[in-house]
Amino acid sequence: MVSKVLLLVLLLKFCKSNDISSPNTAMKWMASKGVLNRVSFPRWNFDGLLNKANPANKRESGFWPSSQKESRFLSLFTVVTFPNGACAGASGDNGTCMTARECSTRGGSANGQCANGFGLCCIFMTSCGSSTSENGTYFVNAGYPSSYDGAGSCDLTVIKSHPDVCQIRLDFNRFTIAGPEPTNHVCNQDQFIVSGGNPIPTICGVNQGSHMYVDAGVGTTQPVKLTFVTSGNSYERIWKVKITQIPCSSIYKADEGCLQYYTGVSGQLRSFNYDPASGLQLSNQDYGICVRMERNFCGIQYTACPDNVNNRSRAFTLSGNSNGPVNAMIGSGTAINNCANDWLLVPCATNVGRVQPAQALCTDRICGGTFSAELSMTAATVLSTVKPFRLWFHADNIEAPIDIDNRGFCLNYVQQPCTNNVA
Known part of the structure; x- marks a missing residue:
């Protein structure tokens, strides 16, 4: 426009x-x-x-x-x-450049100048019980920027701005609600629920900096609803979710089946509510994590993030009692060292520097308390050359009495050039 x-x-x-x-x-x-x-x-x-x-x-x-x-x-x-393009407001929020009259008519608020002073950066911010079709809207808690301490349901209905929109990206600029209960790590007090698109697991806890991609379908489809449910004990909750509508033809469109989508040669990915000090791995999780394969790169390496909080790394703790050392577990099945309940699937994973036998079977599932593609107490850098670059995280609804205080995972990734003997 x-x-x-x-x-x-x-x-x-x-x-x-x-x-x-x-x-x-x-x-x-x-x-x-x-x-x-x-x-x-x-x-x-x-x-x-x-x-x-x-x-x-x-x-x-x-x-x-x-x-x-x-x-x-x-x-x-x-x-x-001047085009109604993206702009940076004086507050640091992203908005849309338009005239003062357009901004007021569409329910936004002016936040600095754009287009060489001819336009205003219009910020769209809304809260409970409303709907929006504006790209770049921020969904905030009641009373934002103050925290919210109350019980109830706060929802926002997201309507496509154009039939060509295929996905909706949610960026959690602020996201602090009550975490899961400590026994089985189920979100039974506070919840964030996405409905109307592809199946998305319910999450809770602290998720600032994380994101989600929601499949909005093709053409004119039913709207997507975002809901924060708050209940139980008193808690200082605060959220600010940026909503970006992505056209079907956009280069930023995520691959199908990816709840999270990362770009760039290197980066970091985390499970929801990950925190090495106090975060708990959420139960009832089942989703894909994708990394866009950049040009002239044929493989990808994953390494557990540094943990500067604990005397023993908890950057990858999915199974067992993480209050003590737990070895890496691999593969599917019901044996003691297999991953039957909670796991991170890394397609055909191998430890970097390890020469595999010619007929060796690929390791896919990795769990336990150490990140390695082998049964080991020593963390390793894991390589996968399966394309596209995609992980899959699964967690059931039971933790205790075997799995205790697991944090989830945080991994740094680096794509590998095709010239590094990676096919």
Whole structure:
């Protein structure tokens, strides 16, 4: 979309016989100054206008007498257009550049200038019981930026801004609600629920910096609803969720089946509510995590994030009692060292630097308390060359009495060039 601004320019020019030889000279002077760029005007009868104003001013011999000095006023109407693109508001929030009237009509609030001062950065922020079709809307708790301490349901209905929108990305700029109960790690007090799109697991706890992709379907489909449910004990809750609508043809569109989608040669990915000090792995999780394969890269390596809080790393703790050392468990099945209940699937994973037998079977599931593609107490860097780059996380609804205080996972990834003997 494009916004338009109408400008009125008032020009004052004193005309003299020694520098103006005809009524059109003023027009030429303005053109030389850039005033008339891309603006056209009718052929005006300057003499008639002057003579009507003052009969003594008659044209003689095709010029104005040198003894006369008259002020001339010319009103110029210019239309300035600028696209309704993204902009950064004075508060640091992202908005849409538009005119003040458009911003007010559409329910936004002006937050700084854009388009060289011709437009305003319009921020859309809404809370409980409302709906929005504006791209870039922020969904916040009641009373934001203050925290919320109460029980109830706060929902927002997201309507497609255009039938060509295929996905909705949710960025959790702020996300602190009550975490799961400590026994089986179920979100039974506070919950964040997404409905109307693809199946998405319920989450809770602290998830600031995380994101989700919601499948919005093709064409005109039912809206997506975002709901925060708060209950139970008193708690200082705060949330601010940025909503971005992604067209089907966008290069930022996530691959199908990816709840989380990362881009770039390197980065970091985490399970929801991960925190090495106090976070708990959430139960009832089942979703895909994808990394876009960049050009000329054929493999990807994963390494557990540094843990500067505990004396023993808890950056990968999915199974067992993580209050003590737990070895890596691999593969599917019901044996003691298999991953039968909770796991992270890394397609055909191998430890970097380990030469595998020619007929070795791929390791897919990894769990336990150590990140490694082998049964080991030593963490390793794990390589996968299966394309596209995709992980899958699964957690059931039971933790105790075997699984205790697991944190989930945090992994750093680095894509590997095709020239590094990676096929």
